[in-house]
Amino acid sequence: MSNTSTAGLLSGAPWTGRIFNGDWAVPTGGKHTVIEPATGTTMTEVGMANAADIAMACRSAKDAQAAWAATDPREKSRIFLDAASAIDADAAALARYVARETGGILPKAQHEVREAAFILRRAAAMAVDSQGLVLPSTPGRLSYARRVPHGVVGVISPFNFPLILSIRAVAPALAAGNTVVLKPDPRTPVTGGFITALALRQAGLPAGVLHVLAGGGDAGEALCTDPHVRMVAFTGSTTVGRRVGELAGKHLKKVALELGGKNALIVLEDADLDLAASNAAWGAWLHQGQICMASGRILAHRSIAPALVEKLAEKARHLPVGNPATDEVALGPLINEQQCQRVARIVEDSVAQGATLVAGGKADGAFYSPTVLSGVTPKMRAFREEFFGPVASVIAFDTDEEAIALANDTEYGLSAAVISADVGRAMALGEQLNTGLLHINDQTVADECVNPFGGCGDSGNGGAVGGPADWDEFAHWQWVTIKREPPRYPF
Known part of the structure; x- marks a missing residue:
């Protein structure tokens, strides 16, 4: 089959040999061939990022973050809603691509596409949520706590449910005011990253706010250690998760680990x-x-x-x-x-x-x-x-x-x-x-994208993403007090 589509978001396969930085760029890391699991044949070719490409993306994301955080919440919300509509409009072609790239049956692929649009609409609501609390304090002082973005969030996503497991971190991280550098699994780079980039770009997401770079272990390690990245959200195996946690912890980054299970x-x-x-x-x-x-x-x-x-x-x-x-x-x-x-x-x-x-x-x-x-x-x-x-x-x-x-x-x-x-x-x-x-009275495979999702032990570090947990993961608290004038202290 051809690696191009005649309609919608996939038209022309703009990712061929490239990475996404708000536009389509040729990386220094070379190219990677994506194999269709069911046939063993070449499905497409994408750019393969190395550590230098990751460093450039992280710097660009850092440069774009302040302006994105200051964007009118209603404008952010509109972008997510329009991106969801773009996915809905092209749902049939997207689902077929997901089925081919992941090897999953079509109903599973259709589920991924529906959930991706839903998660974007959740992010649209999150962008206009209340972002703080007024706290009790002494007379004459206003005390409140507000949620502020971390800055740049690195996302590393797996091959099994690539569209959902990427967008469930990308969308709320963006809604909270962060910029994002996403490294999808190179076996599923289109469904794990480029579909999301295409939908958000069409909706008007500013350049530099989202970067998508397929890459190997060297790219993942570079993302975990880059000084511009303040949080890493990883979904994948426990073995790799330990390494991600080690690197992120060494550099004092927040890390969210959603790992394996023997349920x-x-x-x-x-x-x-x-x-x-x-x-x-x-x-x-x-x-x-x-x-x-x-x-x-x-x-x-x-x-x-x-x-x-x-x-x-x-x-x-x-x-x-x-x-x-x-x-x-x-x-x-x-x-x-x-x-x-x-x-x-x-x-x-x-x-x-x-x-x-x-x-x-x-x-x-x-x-x-x-x-x-x-x-x-x-x-x-x-x-x-x-x-x-x-x-x-x-x-x-x-x-x-x-x-x-x-x-x-x-x-x-x-x-x-x-x-x-x-x-x-x-x-x-x-x-x-x-x-x-x-x-x-159910089996173990369940997630509705409005629930906190996370595990303990070798399944994760006790955090959760989804629903009410998204603000906890993708923002941190800042305490603010305001007085009419400075008080006089004993010293």
């Missing part, structure tokens, strides 16, 4: 098994399991575990796998063959350790069939490691206390869920789980 879905013995199997399958296999909130460990009461395993296996055997851009499929490819091979190794190692491969377990290039493992125990890789692949690992338990202990037996703490006919029992169990997100 537990607990199914109690009184659950409706058909509904439980539907939830477990969705949580484990949606977008080929390449979701930080995926139901990586399905904890089932021993009395129902065999029946739940069989229902999952039946679903796995009938879910079609293929190219989501051309076929009616339930699962597309993983992001590349290397990731597919990693998933296969974890499955093979877990089977060698005693797990039973009930369904799936087949790799074909970047495609991996939906897989069910039973008899998984805490000593196995399938219990410990985040797959980022379509594997449902079923672990049996006997008591609620054992379920809690198994769910908490992980370094991660992102999402958890409990399914039971007894809501009170499920809530009592859920309240004892170490997790940032908790869902009763």
Whole structure:
């Protein structure tokens, strides 16, 4: 397929060999070829930023920040609203591009596009929010606290839900008065950055306020250490997140880390098994399991575990796998063959350790069939490691206390869920789980973009983005007092 589109935001593929700095520029770091996961063929070519390109972008963003922060709030709001309308107007073409670049099925891509427009409208509202509080004080003194922008915010986003996971940081950071330097994953640079840039540029965002530069690890490290950047928002693996946190902390930057997860879905013995199997399958296999909130460990009461395993296996055997851009499929490819091979190794190692491969377990290039493992125990890789692949690992338990202990037996703490006919029992169990997100009678993959989203432990540093958390992340408090005249002090 051509890398161009005949209509809308994607027309002409202006990103070809370039980065975005308010316009389209050729970087010093060279070029990068983007591969379509489903076909293994070249989809497009973008500019590849190096540390020097990042430094120039950060200086430009710093120069533009004061004027952007001083822009009329209604004008900021209008820009976000117009950008959302631009995405809506081109939704079909954008969704198809997201599906191709990420390897996700079309409904998942359509969801990303809808949520991106919604997040922009949330940012439009945020731009005209109250930005402070009047505080109690002594007579004759006005005391208030106001939220002020950090300055330049660096955003590093991943490949799995690139449009949402970029724009959920970019939009509120801009709404708070910051300028942004965004480094999307080079495997998904158009959906992870350039779509957002195109929509905001069309809406009239001033040059220099947003920079989008695909780049590798050197570019990411440069962004974390640049003296003009005061905050870094990172979404990605725990391993890379540790490095981001180390670099940002060393340079006294604020850092928001949204990392991996090995999330537990607990199914109690009184659950409706058909509904439980539907939830477990969705949580484990949606977008080929390449979701930080995926139901990586399905904890089932021993009395129902065999029946739940069989229902999952039946679903796995009938879910079609293929190219989501051309076929009616339930699962597309993983992001590349290397990731597919990693998933296969974890499955093979877990089977060698005693797990039973009930369904799936087949790799074909970047495609991996939906897989069910039973008899998984805490000593196995399938219990410990985040797959980022379509594997449902079923672990049996006997008591609620054992379920809690198994769910908490992980370094991660992102999402958890409990399914039971007894809501009170499920809530009592859920309240004892170490997790940032908790869902009763649902699976673990849920985000509505109006909720605080974040994890603890190896899933993040306890912060959250989204909804009421956005002001907390992307601005800091400044205390201001005003008196009619200076007082006379004893000295």
